[in-house]
Amino acid sequence: MARQIGDVIVDLQNISLRFGGVKALTDISFNVKEHEIRSIIGPNGAGKSSMLNVINGVYHPQEGQIFFKGALRPKMEPHEAAEQGIARTFQNIALFKGMTVLDNIMTGRNLKMKCNFLQHALYWGAAQKEEIAHRIKVEEVIEFLEIQDIRKTPVGRLPYGLQKRVELARALAAEPHILLLDEPMAGMNVEEKQDMCRFVLDVNDHYGTTIVLIEHDMGVVMDISDRVVVLDYGKKIGDGVPEDVKNNPEVIKAYLGTSH
Amino acid sequence: MLYREAGQFKATYAEDSQIFPIRQDKIGFWLLMLVFGAAVPLLANEYWLKAILIPVLIFSLAAIGLNILTGYAGQLSLGSAAFMAVGAFAAYNFILRIEGMPFLVALVLAGLTAALVGILFGLPSLRIKGFYLAVATLAAQFFIVWALVKFPWFSNNSSSGVVTAQDVTILGYTFATPEAKYVLTFLIVAFMALLAKNMVRSSTGRAWMAVRDMDVAAQVIGFRLMRTKLLAFAVSSFYCGVAGALYAYTYIGTVEPEGFNLDLSFKILFMIIIGGVGSIMGSFLGAAFIVLLPIFLDNLVPAIFGDSLGAGFVSNFQLIVFGGLIIFFLIVEPHGLARLWQIAKEKLRLWPFPH
Numbered sequence: 378m379a380r381q382i383g384d385v386i387v388d389l390q391n392i393s394l395r396f397g398g399v400k401a402l403t404d405i406s407f408n409v410k411e412h413e414i415r416s417i418i419g420p421n422g423a424g425k426s427s428m429l430n431v432i433n434g435v436y437h438p439q440e441g442q443i444f445f446k447g448a449l450r451p452k453m454e455p456h457e458a459a460e461q462g463i464a465r466t467f468q469n470i471a472l473f474k475g476m477t478v479l480d481n482i483m484t485g486r487n488l489k490m491k492c493n494f495l496q497h498a499l500y501w502g503a504a505q506k507e508e509i510a511h512r513i514k515v516e517e518v519i520e521f522l523e524i525q526d527i528r529k530t531p532v533g534r535l536p537y538g539l540q541k542r543v544e545l546a547r548a549l550a551a552e553p554h555i556l557l558l559d560e561p562m563a564g565m566n567v568e569e570k571q572d573m574c575r576f577v578l579d580v581n582d583h584y585g586t587t588i589v590l591i592e593h594d595m596g597v598v599m600d601i602s603d604r605v606v607v608l609d610y611g612k613k614i615g616d617g618v619p620e621d622v623k624n625n626p627e628v629i630k631a632y633l634g635t636s637h
Numbered sequence: 638m639l640y641r642e643a644g645q646f647k648a649t650y651a652e653d654s655q656i657f658p659i660r661q662d663k664i665g666f667w668l669l670m671l672v673f674g675a676a677v678p679l680l681a682n683e684y685w686l687k688a689i690l691i692p693v694l695i696f697s698l699a700a701i702g703l704n705i706l707t708g709y710a711g712q713l714s715l716g717s718a719a720f721m722a723v724g725a726f727a728a729y730n731f732i733l734r735i736e737g738m739p740f741l742v743a744l745v746l747a748g749l750t751a752a753l754v755g756i757l758f759g760l761p762s763l764r765i766k767g768f769y770l771a772v773a774t775l776a777a778q779f780f781i782v783w784a785l786v787k788f789p790w791f792s793n794n795s796s797s798g799v800v801t802a803q804d805v806t807i808l809g810y811t812f813a814t815p816e817a818k819y820v821l822t823f824l825i826v827a828f829m830a831l832l833a834k835n836m837v838r839s840s841t842g843r844a845w846m847a848v849r850d851m852d853v854a855a856q857v858i859g860f861r862l863m864r865t866k867l868l869a870f871a872v873s874s875f876y877c878g879v880a881g882a883l884y885a886y887t888y889i890g891t892v893e894p895e896g897f898n899l900d901l902s903f904k905i906l907f908m909i910i911i912g913g914v915g916s917i918m919g920s921f922l923g924a925a926f927i928v929l930l931p932i933f934l935d936n937l938v939p940a941i942f943g944d945s946l947g948a949g950f951v952s953n954f955q956l957i958v959f960g961g962l963i964i965f966f967l968i969v970e971p972h973g974l975a976r977l978w979q980i981a982k983e984k985l986r987l988w989p990f991p992h
Contacts, residue, residue: 487858497835505651509649
């Protein structure tokens with residue numbers, strides 16, 4: 378089944394972000410199309426994570442506009458971005474360490490759960506019905522990511538690679554339109570990377586989720602991305618399909634340096 | 638051998654998400670309920686009921702309240718005793734000033750009053766965390782006790798500030814004997830503990846724990862920090878408020894604001910540290926431990942050393958043992974008695990085989 382790349386879903390125009398005197402992002406424009414895998418690459422400190430934080434409302438850029446599904450998006454808080462269907466994982470794992478894998482993934486569905494705390498307190502009835510309905514969805518994600526055997530384990534006890542997978546599961550449980558992945562393969566060995574690549578491609582293929590990916594492994598990026606945007610010192614220096622980016626002299630300069 | 642879940646299969650998610658998924662636990666729980674709900678009031682003497690069992694239950698409720706706030710939602714608080722005071726004096730005033738106020742309604746209103754005050758003092762938690770928040774709740778502790786002393790209206794202009802709790806009457810029956818008061822307290826505490834357990838095992842509890850473990854991530858997946866934190870303050874204070882009202886009505890009978898001082902707040906904090914931070918059962922274990930330990934030491938120390946040491950030494954000795962135990966738990970088992978119990982159960986699953 379061939380994926381159909383759709384229309385532009387997120388359009389970032391002339392984004393500039395400053396922290397005091399530090400310019401994290403300068404006049405960056407690029408767009409993300411529906412169902413595609415869009416990678417952001419760049420050397421350390423290029424502003425990649427800041428870019429994701431702008432997309433899901435953690436940071437508010439001083440200049441520039443964000444169009445989401447064709448409409449200008451006002452300044453918003455992270456939970457509002459979540460309500461619009463933007464989920465993400467973090468560079469440093471941001472799981473809830475004291476909770477089990479199952480509970481962590483269940484938190485991903487919180488926006489779809491409508492019972493209030495009084496119904497939770499009484500539990501039997503509406504709250505239990507809702508809990509079970511969402512548990513079924515969560516179990517689908519657990520099966521999809523092959524983590525059935527650890528569902529009752531507290532995440533703090535899991536090895537790094539599995540924690541990354543649980544974090545992806547939590548993001549997927551929200552059934553997002555757009556999934557922002559911040560270095561999902563950092564610190565993994567080759568096999569774990571292969572697994573993670575497979576999951577990312579499967580998610581994209583199976584659920585049609587649009588994926589924005591930050592990754593340092595060029596092999597992975599060039600293999601799985603539809604389009605790549607390259608940042609360096611907060612500026613965009615390249616944008617296009619992997620082959621174009623690979624041959625872009627600016628990009629080669631940023632990564633390898635040039636002889637003078 | 639005895640404690641093993643082998644052969645107990647869960648075929649539905651409802652079965653899998655029970656409070657006690659293992660049959661032995663369920664049996665043990667109902668046995669405990671039977672012992673404390675039926676056998677104890679029939680068999681225990683007045684001293685045990687009045688001086689040990691009722692306070693253990695009431696402090697358990699307060700500890701559940703603090704555990705919701707500190708153990709589950711991760712917001713450090715040193716104001717639990719003040720919220721108990723709000724509950725006690727609110728119940729007193731509701732019953733005093735509203736003709737024919739039913740006791741249980743007054744209890745709920747007392748809890749709600751404490752919840753409102755809790756929300757008010759929870760507002761700083763939106764900006765500050767950890768120890769700084771603890772200091773802000775300390776302000777609640779001092780301010781509330783001060784206000785209750787300062788404005789005699791709260792204690793119905795009693796010259797000493799001491800108020801005497803009215804009779805507890807439900808549907809024409811007056812709970813006068815220790816047995817009756819014990820049963821009433823037991824039912825209320827058991828019911829509220831069940832509600833708390835239900836909250837912490839569903840989405841509300843997950844929101845609290847998410848905010849506790851990593852607030853940025855909690856926000857990014859859609860939890861609202863303000864709503865979650867303030868709900869934790871409200872529910873926690875509700876529990877403390879009801880505990881305070883019970884403290885006045887079924888335990889000591891006469892209360893004064895100064896009785897709900899910082900010492901009591903610390904005592905409740907110690908209960909959750911020793912019992913288990915983030916555990917409903919731990920709240921009961923911690924409360925039982927803290928109430929029983931001084932009584933135990935009172936009897937043990939003279940029995941070993943005779944009367945030669947004097948009463949002063951015994952009470953200081955208690956403080957030393959308390960301090961030592963708290964340091965011990967913080968270092969060795971930060972999750973308290975509840976965690977020890979869990980470890981024991983894990984060991985018991987394998988026993989008598991090594992692995």
